[in-house]
Amino acid sequence: MSDLGIGLTGFLSLFLLLAIRMPVGTAMLIVGSVGIWIIHPRGESASIATLGGEIFSISTVYSLTILPLFILMGNLAGISGMSRDLYDAAHAWFGHYRGGLASSTIVGCAGFSALSGSSLASAVTMGRVALPEMKRYNYDDALATGSIAAGGTLGILIPPSAGFVIYAILTEESIGRLFMAGVLPGIMLTSLFILAIWIKVKINPDLAPSSVAVLPITERLASLRQASWIIGIILITIGGIYGGAFDAVEAAAIGAFLSFLVCIIRRKTQWSALKETIAHTLRSTATTFYILMGAFVFTPFVALSGIPTALTDWLGTLNAAPYTVLIICLVFFIILGTFLEGFAILILALPLVQPIMEGYGIDMIWFGVMMVIVLEMGLISPPVGINVFVVKGIAPDVPMNTIFRGIWPFWFAMMAAIAILLNFPEIALFLPNTMFN
Amino acid sequence: MVFLVGLTVVAVFWRYLLNDPIFGITDISRMSLAVIVAGSLAYGARHGGFVHVDILMAVAGRKWTRFTDLFVRVAGIVIVGVATWALREEARCGFECGEFTDNLEILHPPFYWLLAIAMGVYCLMLICELVIGVAHFGAAEDPNEHE
Numbered sequence: 001m002s003d004l005g006i007g008l009t010g011f012l013s014l015f016l017l018l019a020i021r022m023p024v025g026t027a028m029l030i031v032g033s034v035g036i037w038i039i040h041p042r043g044e045s046a047s048i049a050t051l052g053g054e055i056f057s058i059s060t061v062y063s064l065t066i067l068p069l070f071i072l073m074g075n076l077a078g079i080s081g082m083s084r085d086l087y088d089a090a091h092a093w094f095g096h097y098r099g100g101l102a103s104s105t106i107v108g109c110a111g112f113s114a115l116s117g118s119s120l121a122s123a124v125t126m127g128r129v130a131l132p133e134m135k136r137y138n139y140d141d142a143l144a145t146g147s148i149a150a151g152g153t154l155g156i157l158i159p160p161s162a163g164f165v166i167y168a169i170l171t172e173e174s175i176g177r178l179f180m181a182g183v184l185p186g187i188m189l190t191s192l193f194i195l196a197i198w199i200k201v202k203i204n205p206d207l208a209p210s211s212v213a214v215l216p217i218t219e220r221l222a223s224l225r226q227a228s229w230i231i232g233i234i235l236i237t238i239g240g241i242y243g244g245a246f247d248a249v250e251a252a253a254i255g256a257f258l259s260f261l262v263c264i265i266r267r268k269t270q271w272s273a274l275k276e277t278i279a280h281t282l283r284s285t286a287t288t289f290y291i292l293m294g295a296f297v298f299t300p301f302v303a304l305s306g307i308p309t310a311l312t313d314w315l316g317t318l319n320a321a322p323y324t325v326l327i328i329c330l331v332f333f334i335i336l337g338t339f340l341e342g343f344a345i346l347i348l349a350l351p352l353v354q355p356i357m358e359g360y361g362i363d364m365i366w367f368g369v370m371m372v373i374v375l376e377m378g379l380i381s382p383p384v385g386i387n388v389f390v391v392k393g394i395a396p397d398v399p400m401n402t403i404f405r406g407i408w409p410f411w412f413a414m415m416a417a418i419a420i421l422l423n424f425p426e427i428a429l430f431l432p433n434t435m436f437n
Numbered sequence: 438m439v440f441l442v443g444l445t446v447v448a449v450f451w452r453y454l455l456n457d458p459i460f461g462i463t464d465i466s467r468m469s470l471a472v473i474v475a476g477s478l479a480y481g482a483r484h485g486g487f488v489h490v491d492i493l494m495a496v497a498g499r500k501w502t503r504f505t506d507l508f509v510r511v512a513g514i515v516i517v518g519v520a521t522w523a524l525r526e527e528a529r530c531g532f533e534c535g536e537f538t539d540n541l542e543i544l545h546p547p548f549y550w551l552l553a554i555a556m557g558v559y560c561l562m563l564i565c566e567l568v569i570g571v572a573h574f575g576a577a578e579d580p581n582e583h584e
Contacts, residue, residue, distance in 0.1 A: 019490065061467070
């Protein structure tokens, strides 16, 4: 069998292993090491050396220290009560509009996303705060749960984002530039989500039958003052990266340190809470690094098989325009997102897609932002939208199909965001291109 | 993790307040990350931290998953076992193989060993899950099914 044939068999085997519930990291470790063993001239020794060497090297990449630090920062923000402050502020400012509580949830998720790189953490943290409130005001279950699931997805677009970190490591792009590239699209997507809620409620006012009374300006300002801790930390970390005061890793450490200080000031440092924070951080770190270990063994196999070169050559014969290729890739990722985990898509697809995109002269930062939005769509797409399952955990009485029904307006908002970004790449590229003045 | 946070914060303050960057801070951060990753792998192995795609259960039910889970665990034991061995092999070669950090020349082998131990723990967890899975093969539920 040719190397190309072995490569394609490898991909097929990988999908098969994933389908039988094998952990993503394990599946990639198996296919990658067996593939290298078969293709590489040094066979077994090359495979063993790759396995040991790559596991160690991915565990000692300086820029990846950002992952546990940002996960820790997000978890500390959760126990310190800062997420609640953020929701309360959004509630005070937007709660009185029709569908305002759902919009507040989206704003709260967007704000919390700026402290946490995880979409699951955003959905869980904000969901616990927002769902009882929406139930109290008789919001439609689909709208309430849909807004939490969709709002949570902002976690991997608004910096700090675990998705961007992994993308940066795989494509050798700058984490800081990718973080900056996510800011304006993140704000745009937040606005599109709010617009989706507004349209839904305008068409059917019964979805959000009642609203909160308008609060006096003094109360609104007080809520903003209460949220000033979280806003301050966000400004220091993201502003520090943008201004070049420190790199992304240092920003993560400073953010975690400041969040811990807030916990101390607010007397939220009970042993049980801290223990849970560390446990969550360790579990999320394990999840991400195990997938990365698999990816770093799988990627050399893909390169050795010659699939990326063959794919690039084949696309070259089609004489397709760069935008056509880009759109085909994005559609392909949207389809993959319906049944594959987001990080797995990044890791599986990037080694194939990166040479193609670079060959067509497509900016990899711009492409990264669109790819992350596509991954967000996967997080809420049936049948394996992870955020939907997380929301189901918070709202056990709401049927699964009701939650899935509620996500569609947001799914189309994400499609709109991609369409806008395709036409106006500057939205993603403006901040990274103006970093450090 | 606390050490890594403290170290980085101190390094930033040192750079700005004393205008004196600490030499080799990147080396210490990198090796601290290896310790965190090893710890998290062992913890993740014990507490179901590794994600998988779960469509089969909904489509086929336990009638099929008890067979596939058996295969998944055996394959997992083999690859994680080989990875443990591969890390141990790398750990045996130290300074002579150029296995040390760029600035402070911190030797890599202890960190290879840590990762090997973490992988070994995961391998042991998988063996336990396999034994429990076989013992519950005919039962309506496997205690580790959802992990």
